[in-house]
Amino acid sequence: MPNQYPFAILVGGGPAPGINSVISAATIRARLQGVGVAGIRDGFSDLMKGKSDGARPLAIEDVSRIHFLGGSVLGTARANPTKKTEQLDHVVRSLVNLGVTMLVTIGGDDTAFAAMKVAETAAGRIRVAHVPKTIDNDLALPSHVDTFGYQTARHVGVGLVKNLMVDAQSTSRWYFVVAMGRKAGHLALGIAKAAGATLAVIPEEFPGSKTKLDTIADILVGAIVKRISEGRKDGVAILAEGLAESIPEEELDRLGNIERDEHDHIRIAELDLGRGIKKQVENRLAALGIKTTIVSKDIGYELRCADPIPFDMEYTRDLGYCAAKFLLEGGSNAMISIQGGQFVPVPFASMLDPATGRTRVRTVDIGSTRYAIARRYMIRLRRDDFANPQQLARLAKTIDMSPEEFRKRFEYVAEHEPPPLVLLHAPPAAGSV
Numbered sequence: 001m002p003n004q005y006p007f008a009i010l011v012g013g014g015p016a017p018g019i020n021s022v023i024s025a026a027t028i029r030a031r032l033q034g035v036g037v038a039g040i041r042d043g044f045s046d047l048m049k050g051k052s053d054g055a056r057p058l059a060i061e062d063v064s065r066i067h068f069l070g071g072s073v074l075g076t077a078r079a080n081p082t083k084k085t086e087q088l089d090h091v092v093r094s095l096v097n098l099g100v101t102m103l104v105t106i107g108g109d110d111t112a113f114a115a116m117k118v119a120e121t122a123a124g125r126i127r128v129a130h131v132p133k134t135i136d137n138d139l140a141l142p143s144h145v146d147t148f149g150y151q152t153a154r155h156v157g158v159g160l161v162k163n164l165m166v167d168a169q170s171t172s173r174w175y176f177v178v179a180m181g182r183k184a185g186h187l188a189l190g191i192a193k194a195a196g197a198t199l200a201v202i203p204e205e206f207p208g209s210k211t212k213l214d215t216i217a218d219i220l221v222g223a224i225v226k227r228i229s230e231g232r233k234d235g236v237a238i239l240a241e242g243l244a245e246s247i248p249e250e251e252l253d254r255l256g257n258i259e260r261d262e263h264d265h266i267r268i269a270e271l272d273l274g275r276g277i278k279k280q281v282e283n284r285l286a287a288l289g290i291k292t293t294i295v296s297k298d299i300g301y302e303l304r305c306a307d308p309i310p311f312d313m314e315y316t317r318d319l320g321y322c323a324a325k326f327l328l329e330g331g332s333n334a335m336i337s338i339q340g341g342q343f344v345p346v347p348f349a350s351m352l353d354p355a356t357g358r359t360r361v362r363t364v365d366i367g368s369t370r371y372a373i374a375r376r377y378m379i380r381l382r383r384d385d386f387a388n389p390q391q392l393a394r395l396a397k398t399i400d401m402s403p404e405e406f407r408k409r410f411e412y413v414a415e416h417e418p419p420p421l422v423l424l425h426a427p428p429a430a431g432s433v
Contacts, residue, residue, distance in 0.1 A: 004036045005037060005055070005098060005099055006099055006100060006102055007037045007038070007104075007324070008100040009022075009037065009038070009040065009074065009104045009105075010044065010047075010103070010104075010106070011023075011072045011074050012044060012076060012078065012105060012108075012110065013076060013078060013108040013111050014078070014108070014134075014304055015071055015072055015076055015304045016134055016147075016153070017149045017152035017303075017305070017306050017307065018149050018152065019071070019072040019149075019316075020063075020066040020069045020070075021313050021320065022106050022133070022316045022319055022320035023063060023066065024063040024064065024065075024067045024317070025317040025318075025319070025324070026131075026320040027058045027062070027063045027320075027324075028060050028064070029324035029325060030324045031058075031059065031060050035102075039055065039056050039073070039074045040054055041054030041055070042054055042075040043077040043078075043079050043111070044080070044081045044114060045077045045079040047090065047091040048079060048087040051094065052094045052097060052098050055098055067308075067316070067317060069307060070306050070307045071305045078110070081118070092121045095122075095126055096122075096126070100126060101125070102128075102129075103115075103118070103127070103128045103129075103327075104129050104131060104327065105118075105128065105130045105131070107130070107131075107133060108132070108134035108138075109134070109138065109139055109140075109359040111130065112130045112132065112335060112351060113358055113359045116128075116349075116359075119348065127327050127330070129326050129332065130336065131148075131316075131319050132147045132337070134147045134150070135152075135180055135187055135304050136150075136182060136183070136184055137184065137186035137187060138182075138183055138186060139351075140351045141335075141337055141346070142339060143362070143365065144339075145337055145338070145339055148312050148316045149304070149308070149312060150186065150190070151311045152306055152309045152312045153180075153303035154190045155309050157187065157191040157195075160299055160302065161177060161192070161236060161299075164297070165195065165196075165197065168235060168236050169234045171293070172233040172293075173233075173234060173294065173295060174234060174235045174236070174237070174292060174293070174294045175235075176220070176239060176274045176277060176278050176295070176297070178239045178241050179238055179240060179241065179299055179300065180303065181202075181242050182241060182245065183242050183245065183363070184242060184363045185202025185203055185204055185240035185363070188201075188202055188238045189364055189371070189374055192374070192378075195236075196377070197236045198237055199223050199235075199238070200238040200374065201219055201220070201243065202242070202364055203240060203242045203246040203363075204364040205366055209242075209245075209246050209363070210246050210248075211246050211247065213251045213280060214280070215412075216247075218284070218410060219413045220237055220277065221284045221288070221410075222380060222410050223235065223378075223381065224281070225398050225399055225410075226385070226395060228398050229395050230379070239277065241300070255271045278296045289399065315338065318343075319336050319338060322336050322338070326343075326345060331345060333347060334347050366418060367418065372418050373421065375417065381395075381410055381411075381414050385414070386407055386411050386414065
C-alpha cells in the first residue's frame with residue numbers, strides 16, 4: 001500500500017458492540033479533512049512481526065453504514081506487542097513504513113497499555129489516541145462513564161436471562177449463568193439487577209476480590225435453600241467470570257485445566273466455571289437431601305458481537321469523531337472519553353496503577369447505593385436471616401438441621417454483606433412543596 005495514509009485505525013482485544021461505529025466516524029472525520037485512512041487488520045498481530053500486509057485504505061463509502069453492525073470489519077486480536085522490545089519496534093517501524101503519523105487504537109485495558117507503549121516507542125513520530133471499549137465496563141474512567149459496548153451487552157444479556165427465568169420457573173430448575181467480566185463484575189451485576197435475577201455473585205464482594213471455591217458454592221447452596229423455604233424451586237444466579245481469578249490457583253484444578261493468553265491472563269473460557277461450580281453445588285445439595293436440576297450456561301460471545309443499540313451507536317460515533325479530531329489537531333497520548341456531554345482526553349500516564357505499572361481497572365464499588373440496592377433485592381442468605389429466630393428455624397427445617405447447626409454451617413457466607421442502606425436527605429425548605 002502506498003505511503004499516502006497518515007491516519008490508521010486498529011482494533012485489539014475481544015469484540016464489543018460499537019467497534020464499527022468508531023471506525024466509521026473516525027474514518028469519515030479524517031477523510032472529510034482530506035487525510036488518507038488505513039485500516040489495520042487483526043490488531044497488532046502482523047505489525048509486531050514487522051508486516052503490514054493487513055493494511056487497507058478506507059474511504060467514506062466503505063464505512064458509511066457499518067455503524068449498524070456488530071463485530072469488527074477490521075477484525076481484532078489479543079496479540080500483545082509489549083512483551084518484547086523488538087516487537088514494539090516492529091510495530092512502530094511497520095506503521096512508519098506505511099506513512100502513518102496518527103493512530104487510533106480501539107480496545108480494552110490491555111490494548112490501552114499497548115497503545116501507550118507504542119506512543120512511547122514512536123517518540124513523537126506517531127500520535128496515538130485510544131478509544132476505550134469493553135463489555136466488561138472496567139476501564140479507568142469516572143464511575144458514571146460507561147465503556148462502549150457495555151450497554152448493548154447488558155441489553156442483550158437481560159433478554160437472554162429473562163427467557164431463562166421463564167424457563168426456570170416453568171421447569172422448577174436453576175440456571176447458573178456466567179457473564180463476561182475478567183476482572184470486574186459490572187456486566188454480571190448489571191444484567192442481574194435489570195432482569196431481576198435471583199442473585200449475582202461477583203469477585204468484588206470478597207475482601208481483596210479473593211475467595212475460595214467452597215465459599216462461592218455455599219453462597220449458592222444457601223440461596224437455593226432459602227428459595228425452597230419460601231416455596232420456590234427455581235432460580236437464576238448470575239456469576240461473573242472473574243470469580244475464576246478470585247479462586248486460589250491451587251483450587252482451579254477442580255474446575256478444569258488452566259490455560260493463559262498472550263497477556264498472561266487465565267483463559268477463563270477454558271475453565272468452564274459454570275459447570276465446575278454447578279458440580280460443587282450439586283454435591284452439597286445431595287448431601288443435604290435436596291434434589292434439583294441445575295443448568296450452567298455461559299453468555300458472552302452472544303453479547304459481544306451483537307448489533308449496537310442506539311445508545312452505543314451514538315456514543316461510539318461521538319468517540320470516533322473526537323479521536324480523529326484530537327489527532328488531526330495535534331493531540332496524542334490520551335484515551336478518548338465523553339463526560340457530561342463534553343470531550344475529555346484522559347492522559348495515558350493517568351491510567352496506570354502505580355502498584356502494577358499496568359492500566360488501572362475499574363471495579364464495582366460495593367460501598368455504593370447502586371450495589372446496596374442490588375444486594376437488597378437478591379434472594380440469598382443475609383445477616384438478618386440469622387438474627388431472626390423464626391426465619392433461622394424455617395431455613396434450618398428446610399434441610400432437617402437445628403438452627404444452631406444451620407448457623408454453624410452457613411452464617412459465614414453473609415459475613416461480607418454490605419451494611420444496611422441509609423438514605424439521608426435534607427428536610428424540605430419552608431414553603432416548598
